[in-house]
Amino acid sequence: MQHLNVPPTQHVKVLDGQGWIGLIDHLGTETTIVNAARVSFGRLKETMDDRDVVLLEYLLENRHTSPLEHMVFTFSIHCPLFVRGQWHRHRTWSYNEISRRYTEVDLDFYVPPTLRRQADNNRQASVADECFADKSLRKLIEQHNGDSLKLYETLLEKGVCREQARGVLPQNMMVTFWGTTNLGNLLHFLELRDSEHAQWEIREYAVAIKQLVAPLIPNVAKYYEKKGQIW
Numbered sequence: 001m002q003h004l005n006v007p008p009t010q011h012v013k014v015l016d017g018q019g020w021i022g023l024i025d026h027l028g029t030e031t032t033i034v035n036a037a038r039v040s041f042g043r044l045k046e047t048m049d050d051r052d053v054v055l056l057e058y059l060l061e062n063r064h065t066s067p068l069e070h071m072v073f074t075f076s077i078h079c080p081l082f083v084r085g086q087w088h089r090h091r092t093w094s095y096n097e098i099s100r101r102y103t104e105v106d107l108d109f110y111v112p113p114t115l116r117r118q119a120d121n122n123r124q125a126s127v128a129d130e131c132f133a134d135k136s137l138r139k140l141i142e143q144h145n146g147d148s149l150k151l152y153e154t155l156l157e158k159g160v161c162r163e164q165a166r167g168v169l170p171q172n173m174m175v176t177f178w179g180t181t182n183l184g185n186l187l188h189f190l191e192l193r194d195s196e197h198a199q200w201e202i203r204e205y206a207v208a209i210k211q212l213v214a215p216l217i218p219n220v221a222k223y224y225e226k227k228g229q230i231w
């Protein structure tokens with residue numbers, strides 16, 4: 001039996017190798033999408049031709065999203081707790097996660113590869129700053145992670161239950177969850193999260209998703225590339 005904390009064969013590493021996202025499974029193809037769009041005519045095709053590509057682009061251009069919902073993806077995601085918090089705001093995904101009520105093994109913590117400065121003009125944003133001497137601050141973060149883990153372990157040793165002891169673990173604790181969504185909602189997620197407005201950490205995952213799914217939806221990827229996006 002494979003452990004959930006181990007990335008699946010097809011995965012992309014992110015966050016300086018501390019996180020990863022893998023594709024567990026998918027349902028449907030681009031042909032499924034154009035077939036769904038043409039269901040009303042009662043005719044199905046086995047493969048895509050040029051006219052189907054035009055139809056697919058029409059669906060994307062006009063946000064005619066329901067045919068896209070017939071293609072579904074399941075990912076396994078290893079990310080910091082605060083990224084999971086942002087991810088789970090996407091209510092159109094289905095989620096399951098390793099529970100810290102059941103297990104205390106495999107705890108690890110994210111240490112940002114570089115620290116960014118708080119932006120002056122936007123309370124949500126941060127800015128890269130090469131002059132920012134962050135080595136000693138990163139050391140403090142590592143220390144804090146270690147101290148939190150020690151406290152957690154002490155509480156467990158004293159007999160405190162896992163569901164309460166986990167409260168002392170910091171927001172940069174790594175968690176692993178499965179997320180399933182259809183292509184329509186996945187594209188919505190990518191629009192919001194592979195964006196300069198999104199936090200760098202979740203954006204890393206959005207970019208990785210594009211790498212994982214692009215071979216399965218080559219004409220969708222090409223459509224967005226023509227619009228100037230990187231896929």
Ligand SMILES: Cc1cc2nc3c(=O)[nH]c(=O)nc-3n(C[C@H](O)[C@H](O)[C@H](O)COP(=O)(O)OP(=O)(O)OC[C@H]3O[C@@H](n4cnc5c(N)ncnc54)[C@H](O)[C@@H]3O)c2cc1C
Pocket residue numbers: 089090091092093185188192193197198199
């Ligand atoms: C850059 C950025 C900053 C953010 N900052 C904050 C913040 O400061 N505070 C905060 O709380 N959140 C914040 N969010 C989260 C944001 O408000 C959304 O919750 C999140 O992006 C999910 O988007 P969504 O609701 O469109 O996606 P989904 O939940 O996947 O929903 C997809 C679409 O389905 C429809 N839908 C889903 N559920 C409902 C519903 N209950 N009623 C009606 N329509 C529904 C909507 O059309 C929605 O766009 C931020 C998001 C981003 C990208």
